[in-house]
Amino acid sequence: MLFSGNVEMSDLPPFSSEVLSTMAYRIAFYDLNVGQAAAVALIISLIGLVATSFYIRLQAREYKE
Amino acid sequence: MRLVESRATLGITYVVLFFALLVALFPIALLVLNSLKPAAQIVQNPLSVPEAIRWDNFARAWRDARFGQTFLNSVLLTALTIVLVCSNASLTAYVLARHKVKSWKIVTFYLLGTTTAPIQLFLFPLYFGFARLGLINNVFAVSLIYTAVYSPFAVMLLRTYFLAVPRELEEAAIVDGASHWQVFTKVMLPLVSPGILTVALIIGLFSWNEFLIATTFLQKADRQTAVVSFFLLSGQYTSDWGEIMAAALIIVLPVVILFVALQRRFIEGIAGGSVKG
Numbered sequence: 001m002l003f004s005g006n007v008e009m010s011d012l013p014p015f016s017s018e019v020l021s022t023m024a025y026r027i028a029f030y031d032l033n034v035g036q037a038a039a040v041a042l043i044i045s046l047i048g049l050v051a052t053s054f055y056i057r058l059q060a061r062e063y064k065e
Numbered sequence: 066m067r068l069v070e071s072r073a074t075l076g077i078t079y080v081v082l083f084f085a086l087l088v089a090l091f092p093i094a095l096l097v098l099n100s101l102k103p104a105a106q107i108v109q110n111p112l113s114v115p116e117a118i119r120w121d122n123f124a125r126a127w128r129d130a131r132f133g134q135t136f137l138n139s140v141l142l143t144a145l146t147i148v149l150v151c152s153n154a155s156l157t158a159y160v161l162a163r164h165k166v167k168s169w170k171i172v173t174f175y176l177l178g179t180t181t182a183p184i185q186l187f188l189f190p191l192y193f194g195f196a197r198l199g200l201i202n203n204v205f206a207v208s209l210i211y212t213a214v215y216s217p218f219a220v221m222l223l224r225t226y227f228l229a230v231p232r233e234l235e236e237a238a239i240v241d242g243a244s245h246w247q248v249f250t251k252v253m254l255p256l257v258s259p260g261i262l263t264v265a266l267i268i269g270l271f272s273w274n275e276f277l278i279a280t281t282f283l284q285k286a287d288r289q290t291a292v293v294s295f296f297l298l299s300g301q302y303t304s305d306w307g308e309i310m311a312a313a314l315i316i317v318l319p320v321v322i323l324f325v326a327l328q329r330r331f332i333e334g335i336a337g338g339s340v341k342g
Contacts, residue, residue, distance in 0.1 A: 021185050028189045029281070041185040052181045 020044050096317075100310035107306040119307060126312035130294040131286070138204060138283070139273060139291040145208035146215070146272040147265045153212060154219035155261060159249055161220065162227035163235070176217040184214070184277060192281055202288045207279065211272045219264045226260030227253065262330055266323070273320060291316050 015023070020040060028037035070078075099107050100122055102115040127133070161169055191210065192201075200206040230253060238252045254261070279290045289297075295312045298304070 021183070024185045024189075025277075028192075034189050034193060037185075037189050041183065041189065044183045045186045048181050048183055052178070056177075 093317075096310055096314055100307065100314045102307055104305045104307045107310075122307045122311035123315065125305075126298070126308045126315060129308065130291070130298055130312050131289075132291060132294070132312075132315060134287055135289050135291045135294040138288060142204050142208055142211070142279075142290060143269050143272045145205065146211040147269050149208060149212040150215050150219050150268045151261055151265055154216050154223050154264060155254065155257070156249075157216070157220045158223035158227050159253055162224045163232075176220055180217045180221075188277070188281065195282065200282075202283055202285045204283070204288065207282045208272075210278055210282070211268075211275065214278075215268050215271055219268060222264055222267075223257065223260055226257040230256050259330065262327065266327060269323070270320060 015026070018026070021044060024037045024040040024044065027033050027040065095111065098115065099111060101118045101120070102113075102122075103119055106113065106115070160166060161172065166172065195201055195206060234252055234256070235248055238248045243251065274292060275290075276292050276296065280293045280296070283289050283293065295309075295316055298309050298312055
């Protein structure tokens with residue numbers, strides 16, 4: 001879409017190259033389905049929470065030493 | 066002081082640094098080069114040297130992206146955010162660094178949690194709440210969002226600066242009869258001013274470049290920020306790359322000038338030699 005002309009638009013279904021955050025944005029502001037968008041956002045933050053918990057556990061171990 | 070390094074280590078260091086410099090400067094050089102070429106020539110070969118220098122790219126970029134208006138919005142938004150974040154974060158960081166707040170662990174965890182929370186989590190409720198309150202297209206309201214988003218990071222950064230200030234200075238001021246407020250404004254703030262400058266620069270850069278919140282909350286043409294109006298230059302099917310490169314250069318320029326101007330103060334040490342021994 002950005003490099004007009006050169007890139008072949010393959011026969012992938014629409015939105016198949018989307019990531020979670022753009023999907024949430026599209027659902028909220030194009031489909032105006034805020035509830036579903038909020039659900040996607042919650043899943044994103046759960047993934048973030050898992051990563052954060054690992055980080056905090058590592059940090060706590062360093063403090064103890 | 067001289068660090069003893071072997072000639073080979075120095076040589077390797079310079080080679081690595083040279084490549085790092087190349088990686089850092091090449092895109093910028095490309096940007097400058099291509100902002101002076103007509104669009105057709107860029108599509109043909111982005112690396113070629115311009116045959117005839119096209120200054121009109123800049124004039125068209127300024128007009129088409131409505132930078133006269135959107136730059137004002139961006140400057141207002143950035144300045145408001147810097148003032149709000151610095152005043153808010155310096156006060157919070159001082160309390161967290163100096164006073165034994167019983168629940169400081171909870172507060173720190175809360176601040177860390179808010180920095181890791183993804184923006185989408187509160188973007189949608191915030192948007193529809195703001196819409197209900199009629200705060201869409203309001204630059205002041207958006208600067209409040211930026212303040213809320215960037216403050217935790219600023220507090221964490223400033224807290225280390227406050228921790229580095231020797232406690233004796235504070236005690237001396239209290240012995241001389243200064244109130245807590247005077248200790249903060251007359252003693253602490255001047256000492257951590259390099260830290261506050263650092264925070265102001267980083268937050269300024271963040272809010273100058275911010276796109277998602279700006280494009281969501283500032284939709285009206287005369288309220289858009291510079292980055293959003295720059296983004297709108299590229300069409301879905303055709304894009305005038307010369308014009309876009311020129312517009313990107315116009316947006317980048319104030320930031321680069323600011324950083325170069327403040328570079329010396331940016332790396333200045335804090336409270337150097339204020340306490341002996």
